Amino acid sequence: MTAPVVVARGLRKSYGDLTVLDGVDLDVGKGEVLALLGPNGAGKTTTVRILSTLLRPDGGTAHVAGKDVVRQPAEVRAAISLTGQFAAVDDLLTGTENLHLMARLAHLGRAEVRTRSAELLELFDLTDAGKRVVKTYSGGMRRRLDLAVGLLSRPQVVFLDEPTTGLDPRSRNDLWDVIRSVVAEGTTVLLTTQYLEEADQLADRVAVIDHGRVIADGTARELKRAVGSAHVELRRKDGTEERLLTDGSVADVRRILADVERRGIDVEHWEVRSPTLDDVFLTLTGRPAESPVLVASRES
Amino acid sequence: MTTLTPAPPALGWTTHDTTALIGRCIRRSLRQLDTVLMAVMLPVILLLLFVYVFGGAIQTGGDYVNWVVPGIVLLTAGYGSSTTAVDVASDMTGGIIDRFRSLPIRSTGVLTGHVVASMARNAVSTALVIGIAFLIGFDASATAWEWVAAIGLIGLFVLALTWVAVAIGVVASGPEAASGFTFAILFLPYVSSAFVPPESMPSVLEAIATYNPITPITDTLRGLLLGAGAGDSALAAVVWCLGIFVVARLAAAVLFRRGQ
Ligand SMILES: Nc1ncnc2c1ncn2[C@@H]1O[C@H](COP(=O)(O)OP(=O)(O)OP(=O)(O)O)[C@@H](O)[C@H]1O
Ligand SMILES: [Mg+2]
Numbered sequence: 288m289t290a291p292v293v294v295a296r297g298l299r300k301s302y303g304d305l306t307v308l309d310g311v312d313l314d315v316g317k318g319e320v321l322a323l324l325g326p327n328g329a330g331k332t333t334t335v336r337i338l339s340t341l342l343r344p345d346g347g348t349a350h351v352a353g354k355d356v357v358r359q360p361a362e363v364r365a366a367i368s369l370t371g372q373f374a375a376v377d378d379l380l381t382g383t384e385n386l387h388l389m390a391r392l393a394h395l396g397r398a399e400v401r402t403r404s405a406e407l408l409e410l411f412d413l414t415d416a417g418k419r420v421v422k423t424y425s426g427g428m429r430r431r432l433d434l435a436v437g438l439l440s441r442p443q444v445v446f447l448d449e450p451t452t453g454l455d456p457r458s459r460n461d462l463w464d465v466i467r468s469v470v471a472e473g474t475t476v477l478l479t480t481q482y483l484e485e486a487d488q489l490a491d492r493v494a495v496i497d498h499g500r501v502i503a504d505g506t507a508r509e510l511k512r513a514v515g516s517a518h519v520e521l522r523r524k525d526g527t528e529e530r531l532l533t534d535g536s537v538a539d540v541r542r543i544l545a546d547v548e549r550r551g552i553d554v555e556h557w558e559v560r561s562p563t564l565d566d567v568f569l570t571l572t573g574r575p576a577e578s579p580v581l582v583a584s585r586e587s
Numbered sequence: 588m589t590t591l592t593p594a595p596p597a598l599g600w601t602t603h604d605t606t607a608l609i610g611r612c613i614r615r616s617l618r619q620l621d622t623v624l625m626a627v628m629l630p631v632i633l634l635l636l637f638v639y640v641f642g643g644a645i646q647t648g649g650d651y652v653n654w655v656v657p658g659i660v661l662l663t664a665g666y667g668s669s670t671t672a673v674d675v676a677s678d679m680t681g682g683i684i685d686r687f688r689s690l691p692i693r694s695t696g697v698l699t700g701h702v703v704a705s706m707a708r709n710a711v712s713t714a715l716v717i718g719i720a721f722l723i724g725f726d727a728s729a730t731a732w733e734w735v736a737a738i739g740l741i742g743l744f745v746l747a748l749t750w751v752a753v754a755i756g757v758v759a760s761g762p763e764a765a766s767g768f769t770f771a772i773l774f775l776p777y778v779s780s781a782f783v784p785p786e787s788m789p790s791v792l793e794a795i796a797t798y799n800p801i802t803p804i805t806d807t808l809r810g811l812l813l814g815a816g817a818g819d820s821a822l823a824a825v826v827w828c829l830g831i832f833v834v835a836r837l838a839a840a841v842l843f844r845r846g847q
Contacts, residue, residue, distance in 0.1 A: 339689045361691055369689040375682035379615045391607040392690050394600065420618065436686070 292317050292444055292475045293338060297347035300333055300499075307333050309499035310347065313477075315444075315492075320476040322490035322507075324483065324567070330499040331479035332372055335448050338477065339369040352443050368393075370437035372448040372479075374429045382408065382417040382424070382432050386439065393440035407435040410465060427458040434462065438469055445469075447478040451485060463488050483567055487511070495567060503571050513570060517561050519543050524553040535559065604692040608700035615674065616704045626666040626712045631719050634659045637782060638723060645783050656720045657808035658781025661801060662773065663716045664709055664745045668752035669769040671705040675756025676765035695843060698753050705749040706742075713741060728814035737811040743828040744804055748772070750835035757842045781805045800827040 293315035300308040308330045315321040325331050336342040338349055340360040349356045352366035376385050386404035395403060408417045411431040421429060434450060450466065451459040466489055470476055480486055486493045487507040495503040495510070503510065517535040522528050529552075533539045540559060547554060596603045616623065634655065642651035678684055678697060688694045721727075729737060752769055759765035776782065778792055779801035785793045796802055803820035804827060810818040 336685075339685075341685055341688055364689055365691040367689065369686065371682045371685045373682035375684075375686040377611065377615070377683060379618045380611065384611075384614065388607055388611050389686070389690075392604055392687070392692050394603075394691070 290317060291315060292319075292353075293321075293349075293351050293477055295334070295338065295347065295349040298334065298337055298344045298349060299346035300330075300337065300342070300344055307499050308337075308344070308347075311496070311499065311501055313494060313501065315475055315477050318473045318475055319492060320470050320478065320490045322486035322493045323477065323479040323496055324481070324486045324493050325479070325496035326481060329496045331496060332448055333499075334496070335369070335371075335446050335477070335479060339367055339446050340364055341369075366443045367446060368437045368440060368442040368444075369446045370434055370448065370450065372452070374433045376421050376429060376432050376436065378422045379420060381420050382413050382428075385421060385432060386417075386436060389436045390439045395440060403439055407438060410468070411435045412461070427454050430454060430458075431462065431465075434465070441472075442474070444475045444477065447476065449479055449481065452481065459485075483507075483510075483562060495571060497571075503567075510567060511562055517559055520558055520560050521547065521552065521554055522556045524555045533559065535561075601693055601696070605696040605699050608696045609703045610700075612674070612700040612704035613707060616708050622670045623667075623708050623712055626663060626670060626708070627715045629666050630659050630663040630716055633662065634716070634720065635723070641782075646787070647784060650724070650726065652720065652723060652725050653813055654809070655782060656717070656725050657805045657812060658776050658779070658801075659720070660713055660716060660741060660808065661744060661781065661805060662776050663712050664741070664748050665769070665773045665776070667705065667709045667712055667745070668748045668772065669766050670708065671701055671749055672752040672756040672759065672765040672769045673762045674704075675701050675753050676759040677762045679757055679759075680761050695840060698757075698839060698843060701753060701756075702746075702749050705752070706745060709745045709749070713745070727812045729812050730814060733811045733814060733816070736817060737808055740804070740808055740811070740824060740828070743825065743832070747828045747832035747835060750832055750839055754835050754839040754842060757839055775799060776801050776805075779805060800831070803827060 291314040293313060295311055295313040298308050298311040299306070311330070311334055313321070313323075313334070323331050323334060333342065337344045338351055338356060340356050340363050343357060351363045354362040354366070356363050377388070380388065383404060386407060387400055390400040390404055405414075408414045411434065413428065413431060413435065416424065416428055421432065424432065430450070430453075434447070437445060437447070447466070451462050454462065463485070466476075466478075470489070476489075478489065490507060493503075493505065493507050493510050494501045503513075505513075517533050519531045519533050519540060520528065521531070531543050531547075533543055544557075547557075637655045637659075638652045642655070645651055645654075647654040675698065678701075684694075684697070687697050717725075751772070752765075755768045756765045759768060778788075778795050779785070779799040780796060781801055785796035785802065788796055803823035806820040807817050807824040810816055810820075
């Protein structure tokens with residue numbers, strides 16, 4: 288890995304008796320996209336808020352772009368942008384006005400405020416909507432504007448907290464494309480998600496977080512391999528179900544279906560399913576081991 | 588990747604950022620002119636009610652409209668502060684404050700933006716209310732200097748109340764709560780010299796009215812607008828306004844930082 292741009296060591300945070308982060312360790316290399324994957328309440332937002340200087344950790348250290356998030360918050364802020372879990376745009380301003388405001392606050396030059404805003408409206412397919420007040424936007428448009436704002440200043444590190452949660456599959460795919468094109472420019476990204484597929488689509492590396500601890504860390508492929516990639520799910524007419532592992536290739540699915548036919552199973556419904564976050568958690572936390580499972584280390 | 592940071596503007600980044608944030612709040616105000624109208628309409632309805640319905644029964648030793656207008660002007664500021672508190676609270680509880688705080692700016696500029704917009708809205712609504720008062724027979728006999736002093740006192744009062752509203756907006760759990768808190772403030776003028784002379788109240792209320800900051804402020808404003816001079820309440824009025832301003836401003840700043 289190249290020199291890490293985001294380094295967290297033993298981050299802890301509690302609210303009263305509730306331990307939200309229980310020693311989070313993370314490294315994100317320069318130009319790398321790391322997905323922090325976890326279910327509701329795992330501590331994703333808390334981690335992102337600490338790394339973006341909005342929240343003080345109770346313990347542990349974190350450095351972003353070489354600066355300490357607690358002792359040098361101003362320097363960290365100059366190097367990052369945050370797009371939070373909930374849309375952070377001004378409903379009473381137009382899309383363009385939102386971008387102009389944030390571009391000025393990000394200290395872009397006068398001309399650049401205009402060109403960069405126009406560029407991002409175009410990129411996020413909001414050029415026409417740019418003249419309209421955000422109150423009239425759909426959820427997807429609002430989220431796109433929100434992400435556009437986050438990319439205005441070409442920050443070194445971009446934090447995206449659940450960038451596509453609540454969007455329909457089509458908007459999600461569109462957004463993935465945009466995020467990928469931004470990432471291609473070499474920006475370091477830390478995104479959080481509840482969807483294994485999203486992590487797979489966008490990230491070079493995935494860290495699985497559960498109950499405030501990183502329980503697995505590796506590439507999406509390593510993770511999927513550990514989980515058992517895709518499977519064919521069958522429901523018989525009598526209501527019983529069966530899951531058959533597959534690598535997802537046409538040949539393999541054909542082999543499985545031929546086998547099912549040969550066994551004379553009365554199938555009511557079948558589908559090929561990719562592994563989900565649930566599958567990951569079943570596999571990872573179903574283990575007796577208390578210590579973090581390193582998917583990566585299983586490779587070597 | 589190196590980012591080119593342009594040279595700071597002549598007046599420095601803080602001024603640049605605050606100007607941008609003021610512009611934002613002014614735009615927001617222009618897009619919700621109905622709230623300014625509400626801040627005018629409610630006091631005007633009260634003005635009409637007091638003058639035409641209750642006024643006849645209240646002995647103030649002169650035309651009742653002349654007695655009540657200063658109080659109505661202060662009430663207008665009260666309604667205006669409600670808008671401010673709601674605006675601040677929706678910033679603080681929506682996601683946008685996180686974005687402002689993650690920018691390399693002094694984030695208290697967000698509050699300054701709301702304060703300046705609030706002053707502008709109040710200037711408009713106060714002018715409208717005084718204009719309507721003139722239409723129904725308000726007889727101001729203030730000299731030019733008394734007008735300047737009256738406007739100065741109103742401005743100081745609005746500034747103090749605006750910061751109270753900002754502090755409320757910062758701590759409130761949401762816009763509805765913020766608006767609830769400011770409505771509590773709106774009851775203050777009723778137990779003061781704003782609508783009826785305190786001497787006509789039961790003794791307990793009279794005591795409250797005497798120590799109610801609204802009383803010296805109304806009395807001073809009334810004296811100035813009616814051309815009778817600032818009177819002996821002027822010092823108390825100014826000290827109250829400044830005191831409220833300083834305390835509310837400090838409270839807002841501390842509460843804003845604590846939220847981090
Ligand atoms: N200010 C707070 N006070 C009390 N508890 C909090 C606070 N903020 C977060 N929590 C709790 O911390 C836990 C982790 O929250 P966090 O928002 O980090 O989870 P998350 O992984 O982002 O979840 P989601 O997918 O739902 O966004 C949750 O149980 C949440 O209720
Ligand atoms: Mg979250």
